[in-house]
Amino acid sequence: MKELFDVTIIGGGPAGLYSAFYSGLRGMKTKILEAQPSLGGKVTLYPEKMIWDAGGQPPVTGAVFAKQLVEQALTFNPAVVLNRKVDFLEKDGNNQFVITTDDGSKHHSKSVILANGGGIITPKRLEIEGASRFEGNNLHYRMPSLKSLHNKVVMISGGGNAAIDWAVELVDIAEKVILVCRKGEAGAHEAQVEKLENSNAVILRNTVIRSLEGAGSHLDEAVLENVWTGEISKERVHHVLVHHGYHQDNSLDTSDNLPMERTEDGFYSGDAQGCTSQEGIFAAGDNISYEGKVNLLVGAFQDAVNAVNSAKNHIDPSAAATALVSSHNEQFDERNKQMIREMLGTV
Numbered sequence: 001m002k003e004l005f006d007v008t009i010i011g012g013g014p015a016g017l018y019s020a021f022y023s024g025l026r027g028m029k030t031k032i033l034e035a036q037p038s039l040g041g042k043v044t045l046y047p048e049k050m051i052w053d054a055g056g057q058p059p060v061t062g063a064v065f066a067k068q069l070v071e072q073a074l075t076f077n078p079a080v081v082l083n084r085k086v087d088f089l090e091k092d093g094n095n096q097f098v099i100t101t102d103d104g105s106k107h108h109s110k111s112v113i114l115a116n117g118g119g120i121i122t123p124k125r126l127e128i129e130g131a132s133r134f135e136g137n138n139l140h141y142r143m144p145s146l147k148s149l150h151n152k153v154v155m156i157s158g159g160g161n162a163a164i165d166w167a168v169e170l171v172d173i174a175e176k177v178i179l180v181c182r183k184g185e186a187g188a189h190e191a192q193v194e195k196l197e198n199s200n201a202v203i204l205r206n207t208v209i210r211s212l213e214g215a216g217s218h219l220d221e222a223v224l225e226n227v228w229t230g231e232i233s234k235e236r237v238h239h240v241l242v243h244h245g246y247h248q249d250n251s252l253d254t255s256d257n258l259p260m261e262r263t264e265d266g267f268y269s270g271d272a273q274g275c276t277s278q279e280g281i282f283a284a285g286d287n288i289s290y291e292g293k294v295n296l297l298v299g300a301f302q303d304a305v306n307a308v309n310s311a312k313n314h315i316d317p318s319a320a321a322t323a324l325v326s327s328h329n330e331q332f333d334e335r336n337k338q339m340i341r342e343m344l345g346t347v
């Protein structure tokens with residue numbers, strides 16, 4: 001039997017996760033659909049970077065921030081579906097939304113919040129036969145913990161900002177940093193390139209990784225080729241980090257009778273209330289454009305509140321326009337009492 005949700009949130013990044021928390025606060029039956037195997041969105045791409053500019057949050061790594069986002073999002077027990085890419089969005093004869101995911105399953109909802117960021121982002125893999133067996137061990141497409149790289153020989157493949165920034169950062173942490181860059185010049189901020197050139201990092205230009213060698217799932221040697229001279233060399237390594245950019249899949253489509261207006265840059269055209277060109281479909285986070293939009297985590301949270309309030313009013317026009325602040329909201333009464341009991345040790 002089909003289960004109908006008040007709101008279905010497409011995307012489990014910061015905007016989607018905060019929308020899930022807030023829709024729970026507003027008493028809405030909520031579902032999150034996420035294409036990746038875990039929640040957190042783009043923040044999972046920078047687990048070791050420090051976030052300094054989220055309000056009320058002292059500097060924190062992306063990994064910790066993502067964990068906190070998820071914990072908060074689950075406060076009101078939304079349904080969470082992972083590993084399901086939303087392919088298609090349409091309306092049925094009852095004016096309800098039908099959302100089809102890549103496994104062919106249908107999800108039914110009275111309203112939709114698009115929180116799909118710039119689409120599904122996956123790091124570009126090394127096109128080397130057998131390389132995948134080292135993944136999850138010491139071949140990395142996302143930054144591992146800095147602790148695991150301490151006093152190690154770290155090879156970084158790539159010439160863009162991410163590769164150069166990490167090479168600069170790791171110079172003081174790793175035993176040795178080797179940057180392998182296909183081009184003659186790195187395409188990153190000049191100041192960072194200069195810093196790297198003035199450090200003790202080894203920079204191998206016009207060079208690519210041809211193969212990775214090692215026993216089982218542990219790689220210990222990279223075979224390199226200079227693409228100009230054809231010269232082959234070998235480097236002993238403890239870790240290889242690959243920063244070759246990302247594939248972005250923004251193919252989510254809507255039926256012909258639900259055309260979504262977009263800006264020239266491909267963002268959903270909307271307003272600060274999270275309304276899009278289609279009634280009942282709201283948007284929050286990196287995917288929406290309107291006058292005064294703040295393209296930061298804090299902006300995604302404000303978008304989420306507005307999109308949820310708009311969705312609430314869409315399904316119940318008599319509902320209050322906004323929720324009470326949490327310090328006055330009876331949704332938290334029992335939880336507050338429990339916390340006080342724990343604090344007093346009277347549980």
Ligand SMILES: Cc1cc2nc3c(=O)[nH]c(=O)nc-3n(C[C@H](O)[C@H](O)[C@H](O)COP(=O)(O)OP(=O)(O)OC[C@H]3O[C@@H](n4cnc5c(N)ncnc54)[C@H](O)[C@@H]3O)c2cc1C
Nearest residue numbers: 011013014015035041042085086116117119285286296297
């Ligand atoms: C390297 C880096 C560092 C950053 N540092 C900061 C910082 O210090 N401070 C700051 O404020 N901001 C920072 N940002 C920006 C911040 O991460 C983004 O603004 C924020 O992640 C946007 O959240 P979102 O939920 O809108 O989108 P996303 O984080 O992109 O999440 C969208 C989610 O939707 C999912 N999705 C997409 N399409 C589908 C589909 N069809 N079906 C199902 N799921 C789908 C994706 O898999 C993803 O999980 C940084 C960004 C990057 C890349």
